[in-house]
Amino acid sequence: MKPVFIALDFIDAPTALKFLEPFKDVKPLAVKVGMELFYREGSSIIKQLREQNIDVFLDLKLHDIPHTVQQAAKQIGQLDVQFTTVHSLGGSEMINAARHGLDEGAKKAGVNAPQLLAVTQLTSTSEEQLHDEELVHVSMAESVSHLAKTASQNGADGVISSALENELIHQAVSNDFKCINPGIRLPSNNVDDQKRVVTPQKASELRTSGIVVGRSITQSNDPVQTYKNIYNAVNGGIK
Incomplete structure (x- = not known):
């Protein structure tokens, strides 16, 4: 099963949970909790989602000195x-510290490690920004490939990347290394602040390991049906 993570980019828990009410009979169901919602609600929103057997992708993008990241990952x-x-x-030492922290925390709580x-x-980063603002003088493809290899060598299970980069990441690492793809839009959607975007069908063709979809679902007139359509495009069926 390739998860379709619904990005719960809502201001608070009541709004997010109300949005999910029509999904109560939809299985499988996975969501992404990002900074806005987690910083407002903390771990309570995670608990409420897990009580409904919803898989959770907690997207906080840790980036700090290794010790700090390890302690945060432990939580x-x-x-x-x-x-x-x-x-x-953040580099190899920091990624490795995150892996250790996650394993330590999960063992302490008696749960599976994330x-x-x-x-x-970021899928909002353009090639021009990479060169002109970040002063990275290799291509986007070279940068992504190198970072993916570094992540793999230091305990990461996969990467967040544009689906356009899945093949080069698999070539650099392995076919088993996960490529979870944001920057997904339906053909009728605006691109908004994303730069490197694809449709769900195209992501499937590019061998995605899972996708993250926000506004295309949350702003749909029929979010449940839109979710099912997207899931079918990626997986070829829904239970």
Whole structure:
């Protein structure tokens, strides 16, 4: 099963949980909790989602000195989330520290450790920004490939990347290394602040390991049906 994570980019828990009410009979169901919602609600929102057997991708993109990241990851590891993120630009020592922290926290809480995903380059980053603002003088493809390899060598289970980069990441690492893809839009959607976007069908063709979808579902006139359509495009069926 390739998860379709619904990005719960809502202001608070009541709004997010109300949005999910029509999904109560939809299985499987996975969501992404990002900074806005988690910083407002803390671990309570995770608990409420897990009580409904919803898989949770906690997307906080940790990026700090290794010790701080390890201690933060230790807290995340106790929350019974299924996926979480760090920035690969934090380096090999930091990624490795995150892996250890997650494992420590999960063992303490008696839950499964989250899968660790490393953000390569944000899907809002353009090639021009990479060169002109970040002063990275290799191509986007080279940067993403190198960061993915570094993440793999230091305990990450996969990366967050544009689906356009899945093949080069698999070539650099392995076919088993997960590529979770944001930057997903339906053909009728605006691109908004994303730069490197694809449709769900295209992501499937590009061998995605799972996708993150926000506004295309949350702003749909029929979110449940839209979710099912997207899931079918990626997986070929829904229970």
